[in-house]
Amino acid sequence: MTSSVTQTWQRYRSVPIIYRIAAAFVLGSIVGLVVGEPATNLQPLGDLFVRLLKMVIVPIVVFTLIMAARNLSPKNLGKVGGQVILLYLFTTMIAIGLGLVVSNVIDPGVGLLLENATGTVETKQSPGLGQVFLNIVPENPFGAMAEGKILSVIFFALAFGVGLTVVRDEAEEGSSVYNGVETIFDIVEAGAEVMFKVVWGVMEYGVIGVFALMAALFANTGVEAIFSLFKLFATLAIAIGIQISVVYLLFIISGLVGQSPMSFVRGSKDAMMTALSIRSSSGTLPVTMSNADENLGIDQEVYSFSLPLGATINMDGTAMYLGIAAIFTANVVGKSLTMAEQLSVLVTALIASVGTAGVPGASIVMMTVVFTQVGLPVQAIALVLGIDPLLDRMRTMNNVTGDLAVTTLVAKWNDAIDFSTGVWADDGVESGSVTSTSTTDD
Numbered sequence: 001m002t003s004s005v006t007q008t009w010q011r012y013r014s015v016p017i018i019y020r021i022a023a024a025f026v027l028g029s030i031v032g033l034v035v036g037e038p039a040t041n042l043q044p045l046g047d048l049f050v051r052l053l054k055m056v057i058v059p060i061v062v063f064t065l066i067m068a069a070r071n072l073s074p075k076n077l078g079k080v081g082g083q084v085i086l087l088y089l090f091t092t093m094i095a096i097g098l099g100l101v102v103s104n105v106i107d108p109g110v111g112l113l114l115e116n117a118t119g120t121v122e123t124k125q126s127p128g129l130g131q132v133f134l135n136i137v138p139e140n141p142f143g144a145m146a147e148g149k150i151l152s153v154i155f156f157a158l159a160f161g162v163g164l165t166v167v168r169d170e171a172e173e174g175s176s177v178y179n180g181v182e183t184i185f186d187i188v189e190a191g192a193e194v195m196f197k198v199v200w201g202v203m204e205y206g207v208i209g210v211f212a213l214m215a216a217l218f219a220n221t222g223v224e225a226i227f228s229l230f231k232l233f234a235t236l237a238i239a240i241g242i243q244i245s246v247v248y249l250l251f252i253i254s255g256l257v258g259q260s261p262m263s264f265v266r267g268s269k270d271a272m273m274t275a276l277s278i279r280s281s282s283g284t285l286p287v288t289m290s291n292a293d294e295n296l297g298i299d300q301e302v303y304s305f306s307l308p309l310g311a312t313i314n315m316d317g318t319a320m321y322l323g324i325a326a327i328f329t330a331n332v333v334g335k336s337l338t339m340a341e342q343l344s345v346l347v348t349a350l351i352a353s354v355g356t357a358g359v360p361g362a363s364i365v366m367m368t369v370v371f372t373q374v375g376l377p378v379q380a381i382a383l384v385l386g387i388d389p390l391l392d393r394m395r396t397m398n399n400v401t402g403d404l405a406v407t408t409l410v411a412k413w414n415d416a417i418d419f420s421t422g423v424w425a426d427d428g429v430e431s432g433s434v435t436s437t438s439t440t441d442d
């Protein structure tokens with residue numbers, strides 16, 4: 001009896017975690033639709049998964065960034081940082097443009113009436129650019145860590161890491177200060193390893209967490225909501241499909257990086273699936289970093305900086321959705337946006353997406369900024385609130401994939417990726433084999 005339980009458990013564990021989570025995603029959705037209302041009671045089990053992931057964010061970011069500073073000169077850091085930021089902005093602009101083009105073709109919102117809009121929406125002013133930059137510098141680094149302010153945490157961790165390297169380089173080799181700094185680096189390195197192990201432990205629980213999240217979602221939303229806004233759903237799905245397959249996979253991974261797009265997908269799928277499940281790019285960050293490290297063979301110097309930054313400022317799916325939502329709302333109120341207005345949507349959506357935190361439903365607040373800019377009625381947002389939990393999943397998956405694609409390209413440009421390991425080395429090998437190395441070796 002015991003041995004059959006053990007065998008079943010072992011068989012269960014031998015399936016790569018991502019497939020177990022994908023199965024939980026589908027099963028949870030079905031249970032939510034069939035059971036309905038009572039399935040909402042499962043929500044706390046889903047929330048637990050999200051909390052567990054959030055728990056690891058700050059330590060992973062701090063540890064890996066300090067390690068990055070150990071190996072990267074300030075000059076290289078500036079070069080890598082510049083490339084990452086420019087590419088992030090560039091891909092986001094393409095995403096918004098794509099969203100606008102696809103919406104102009106599909107015309108979502110035509111035929112819907114604003115009277116259907118129920119619920120209230122709080123408007124928000126975007127803070128001035130000067131304030132945004134000022135806020136990056138934490139007055140109290142521990143406060144920033146406690147509040148999970150990632151940009152401030154990045155700033156402090158880099159300052160601390162660079163400080164450590166400077167002190168080490170100035171100290172005499174073998175002196176107590178020199179040895180002390182090296183010991184701190186060793187501890188931090190071990191800390192990062194430990195946190196990655198914790199991530200995979202959390203992902204084991206993710207099977208239950210994702211099941212619960214999906215069951216609660218479909219118990220709340222139902223399929224009717226999708227049907228009434230099907231065109232909006234389809235517009236976003238098509239635009240994201242093009243962004244991922246053409247911009248990231250064909251252009252960046254295949255064209256510029258020169259690798260098989262399928263290897264990239266195999267290497268990134270844990271992060272993509274997690275983003276789809278929990279609707280938060282910040283929450284997914286530990287998994288994204290782990291995929292970059294273990295599956296994609298990217299050096300810590302690059303991903304420890306680019307991925308936390310990307311989770312905060314690079315939101316291609318979000319920005320794209322802001323453009324689509326503007327056209328959708330213009331159609332609902334029977335207004336057509338001129339070329340100049342669409343350009344203004346592009347610029348505002350770009351800035352708004354940079355300022356959007358990677359949390360569930362962040363776009364809703366940002367829509368108020370974009371709508372106010374082009375004179376669209378903010379109350380129209382209430383029309384789409386019902387299906388936002390579904391749209392948000394797709395946006396977040398796009399956001400996370402964009403971070404990884406740009407990180408892969410910058411790593412290649414800086415010779416900071418090992419194509420002889422991870423998924424790249426397994427080209428042509430059965431899908432999933434690599435994920436299992438990162439998930440079942442614990």
Ligand code: ASP
Pocket residue numbers: 279280281282315317318356357358359360361362363364392395396399
């Ligand atoms: N949930 C998205 C993210 O975390 C943001 C949004 O589009 O609402 O990336």
